[in-house]
Amino acid sequence: MTNFSDRGMRKSIDWRLVICYLLLIFIGWLNIYASIHSAGPNTIFDFNYRCGKQFVWILTAIGLAALILFVISPRLWETIPIPSYIFVIGLLVAVIFLGQEVKGSKSWFEFGPVKFQPAEISKITTSLVLALIMSQANFRITRFKDFILAAFVILLPMAVILAESETGSALVYVGFIFVLYREGLSGWWLVAIGMAVLLFILTLTTSVYLSIMVLLGVVLFCNWLNSGRLGKGAFLEFGIFLVLCFLPWLQKLIFKPGSAMAELDMGYVLIGIIVVEAAIYLIKGYKSKNRFMSISSLAALAGIILVISSSFIFTNVLQDHQRQRIEVLLGMKDDPAGVGYNVNQSMIAIGSGGLFGKGFLNGTQTTFGFVPEQSTDFIFCTIGEEWGFLGCLAVILLYVSLIYRIIRDAEQCRAAFSRIYGYCVASCIFMHLFINIGMTIGIMPVIGIPLPLLSYGGSSLWAFTIMIFIFIALYRQERKYY
């Protein structure tokens, strides 16, 4: 290559990303060995066991990475997205009918000894298509048509994966909202989604009344923030809010216990009041051309519908095991021997590690099989137990710097395609990280998704390797030629 602007390998590749990647897969390999070593592998290379197999996966993944970096032209990634996206959607659908059923979900293809999950590749193809369509010069996320297109690209694979009962993998797609946000979507969408989750949980764990009060409080607060003025109206609203706060107390004061009125759920009285109020504000906002007021009134109504339908979704839409896991997570049921067993044992394993951990191969919780899925979904337990808080901190910081580097590099990209793709990669890794570690430490329900690069499993490792190295290749191209 004689191009004078070619800066060569040493400078063009983001070696820090590569080092983060290599460290993580190495840590993963060591901990897979630690989690199964009591079952009898002679060495970490024993191919009859998962540690040896993972070694093979790692070698092939590194080969794959080299292929993407040095052989395949980065231009390819801008030409194949749509056909590959369609092909993978086809695989996702096919697996429902042809796949192997593993733990209640049909999401695995099995070819002899090799098993793989189309949902893993689907993250890559979705990211590529998203990057392709959103990098078009005339694409505006704020335009309704374009927003729907982007949403469709994300929701289509998500829906098919949900149909496979792979809730965990589907949840990862929620992360693409961050990409849309970065590319111009209003931050209120993030707030709205956050509120929806909060209301759902509040309704299940406390009461309809409390969740409606929280909804009302947040809507009023946002309106006040938006207008930036403390008018007469604001005082009036605050007054009504205060009165509503004491609604149950008033109910007890006025009505005799046992009478029909005293038995009435104040939550529904509240809903009635607010539906009327929201309707008034909707009209008021429309007349005064205060768009924010209208939209927030609509949001409040949407919130009320969500609250009412929460328990319906909970009992009728979610599957039994998912419902139980959520109940345990929210403390609605204490069940350390049943559904809560996994989480309880995993927290015991991590908790017993202390500051410095018990040392490599000295973990008792993970090796005796108290923790389930110890080399796949619960690999973080082995790290927590044997390497302690410092080990956990190191691993999390490695992930954070990986994600941070990807975002930083993405921001430096001149090509929108590379930038958007970079954000997609960062979002996927972030979602996996948050859900997986959150699950092992009891802040997320038990949703079986792997910890990127660490968990045992070829298809997951390959998928993340391809995903990350496509970005590294794209970024290298930027550095090489600009």
Next chain:
Amino acid sequence: MTTEGKATKLIIGLAVVAAIIIGKIFYIQIINNEYKINASNNSMVYDIVYPTRGIIYDRNGKIIVGNRVAYDILVTPSEVGQFDTVLLANSLNVSVQSIKDKMAEYEKNKRRIGYQSMVMFKQIPPENYMKFAELSYSFPGFRGVARSIRDYPVNAGGNLLGYVSEVDQNFLQKHPDEYRPGDYAGKTGIEAAREEDLRGVKGYHIYLRNSKNQIEQRYQNGEFDKEAIPGHDIMTTIDADLQQYGQELMKDKVGSLVAIEPSTGEILTLVSSPGIDVDMLADISHHYDEIIKDPHRPMFNRAVQAPYPPGSVFKLVNGLIGLQEGTLKPDYTYPCNHGYHFGSHKLGCHGHRSPLNLEEAIMMSCNGYFCYVLKNILENKEYKNIDAAFDKWNEYVHSMGFGQPLGSDFPSELGGNIPTSKYYNKLYGKGGWKFTTIISLSIGQGEIGATPLQIANMCATVANRGWYMIPHIVKASEGVEIDHKYYEKHYTMVDSKNYEIVVPGMWRAVNSGFGSGGTASIAAVPGLDICGKTGTAQNPRGADNSCFICFAPKDNPKIAVMAYVENAGFGATWAAPIASLLVEKYLAGEISESRKPLEERMLQGDLMNRVKAYK
């Protein structure tokens, strides 16, 4: 809002989420101790210390069931290297194949076993264990653990003693809190009757293990360990020598032999034959198949479970009831022309002079006489019909301990069967039956089923002249209480004075000498004043059953015995000699010279070929 700002916000969001996760990890790893404590629970090993089981003594302080040491051989498959299978097999006295099989099985389950130790062989006797111990350096991964197992110095019979074996799933479900898999419990006999006293309380030592499942140290220096509490010793009412003698007499015969001390209700001897040999008891699981498949059902405890027709010994019951009801007087005489004739039928009798009075009828066991006795009871005009009279009769019989379990402390005691008028009404229709329909009851045949224990108890009642104490096998001793009911006298509905009337008949049956017509002259022992009554009960499964009850001495009796030998013919041929020998052994201490040939004949007698096996 600028896009640059959005990137910053996202990075801040990332940092916040990371901080939340790290915070939570910090909380569970550093601040909250609960998880560390739970983790040590997970890695604690409770090494169960088994208590030694209580010893079972006989009434004279002789050990019937003791303990001895045997060794379980444990193997930790992951520590086993190359070893000489033949050498190991020889030292443990097991087959080479069994070792190979077990090792192959462990290899197959290698993953599941991990670093755990498995019990390879159970109950290796000390002499073999010593051989193994000397060579143990050449068998890494193998070790022996001492366990106490049952030892039987006296052959007191498996059915009386019961056995101890590992609890099964069924048992665990019935006793969910008390037992764990791998525990042992008494299953039948005395072992089961006093399981709660005998078992003791398990203890444990707590150890911590490391990640390789190796035991590292005592948890908190053993502060939380619990020592095992040995089981209580049990003193039984059994006379070990007598029991053993009874076992020998009943050898190669099917039936039962029960001896009771009448004044206390204490069971001196309780033999059910064929029984389980005590040699098999200690390691019953090895012999279980063999025992279960035995066509003579050695596990079936005939002494407390078999509902036998009592035969002629039941004439005493009918006689007593007649006397109490006033339908029979001692001097009533009835004719007997080779039996009792009714219509074209006849209930036959053996040849004897006629007519007889009550005493003679008992002595000679006249069938015809007792047909009249029952006829008069049932056709008593004081009752409005035969149903009422019959139910009164049933009530009497129940008061003598028949028709329901006596309530002994022997587990699995059954109650036999005494029919009611309801039963016959159902069978023949109301009014469809009369005395002659149920005439067999007169002589203890027909629908009557009584266990040997009940019959022995009836004999003790006669010995006591009208009352009994519930027969039992455990005596109160230090730390072991027995139910208050075993100290209470149970009076029958028949007065003492009526019992006095039947006793001379029993005395004459034994002591009138050959040729007098007394049916049990063979049971006479000079100076012992034995009173007895023979019985011969028809057995649909072959030759008649031979039955004999007796007590001695006549006044102030010390022992009441009942012998029942299936398919052995007349009561006098087998049951009477066996019962009288037992009495003689107990009262005189040894068998007199003149009765040695009889003893010899009883000990050698093999009646097994007469008995039809159960299929």
